[in-house]
């Protein structure tokens with residue numbers, strides 16, 4: 001039986017949705033499941049980790065692990081993978097996963113595949129599906145090693161309701177601290193805005209908004225919906241939006257329940273960052289804009305007229321609640 005080790009994604013003490021999603025997928029392919037959780041003061045998460053579908057919880061809980069550092073985190077994952085005998089080690093998509101996964105693969109002599117959309121097992125044969133050439137094609141890749149380290153795209157798998165594992169805690173010894181690179185401090189976005197990666201709804205603004213007044217209008221819509229506020233690269237290159245707001249191939253990859261593209265043409269590089277969203281709504285005055293090819297709902301119109309109407313309707317709905 002395949003053994004899947006899921007690397008828990010924990011942010012400020014909170015378990016992120018990728019962990020139950022990956023554990024659900026592992027159970028769906030009939031694998032035995034374990035999770036490795038790494039950080040400081042995280043033991044209280046054990047019931048939640050078991051409830052999410054893991055049957056063994058490897059816990060590396062140490063004050064030295066409070067700040068993320070790729071070397072020590074990789075050492076913990078390798079330790080857990082060896083103890084569990086994992087053939088598959090799965091990470092959710094994040095910048096830190098991308099830093100840790102190759103280190104783990106090198107130490108375990110495993111293949112490493114990123115941006116995974118799907119994983120299947122045919123006996124011992126592992127296959128993955130991943131996009132290539134900026135999402136123009138999907139590759140089916142046969143993995144020729146016994147072990148695979150995979151970084152899975154946001155929203156690729158869904159958490160199954162009602163599954164549950166068992167509590168079986170294995171404490172890991174704290175790893176040696178990474179002397180080649182030591183993280184001293186993590187500076188987070190102090191704007192107080194919702195992180196795009198965490199947002200259930202993302203509203204993104206494009207060049208169609210023209211200037212700061214247009215951006216503020218679209219930001220108002222995001223605020224009304226308690227949504228993350230993102231952007232196309234055109235608005236970042238134009239100096240209107242910060243790079244951490246850029247969605248796309250060279251920005252963030254998001255997969256919210258609802259993605260609203262306002263005044264965005266839908267260039268292939270933008271689609272690479274948001275086409276995995278569950279529902280896509282686009283507002284564009286050009287009926288031929290490529291964004292409409294991926295949109296579930298399209299509004300052809302001037303955003304300066306459409307956005308205030310959307311806001312008014314949202315306020316009416318809220319007033320009734």
Ligand SMILES: Cc1cc2nc3c(=O)[nH]c(=O)nc-3n(C[C@H](O)[C@H](O)[C@H](O)COP(=O)(O)OP(=O)(O)OC[C@H]3O[C@@H](n4cnc5c(N)ncnc54)[C@H](O)[C@@H]3O)c2cc1C
Nearest residue numbers: 206207208232233234248249250251263265269270285303
């Ligand atoms: C290597 C590389 C990497 C890239 N990475 C990214 C990336 O990560 N993310 C990204 O977004 N882009 C990326 N790009 C840039 C990408 O190719 C596009 O140039 C960019 O996405 C265009 O942004 P936009 O849709 O806002 O602007 P435009 O393409 O100029 O589109 C503006 C849209 O607004 C509409 N519009 C205009 N006025 C209104 C109005 N009043 N009301 C409603 N609609 C209106 C227009 O019809 C048009 O469709 C990358 C490019 C390269 C070469």
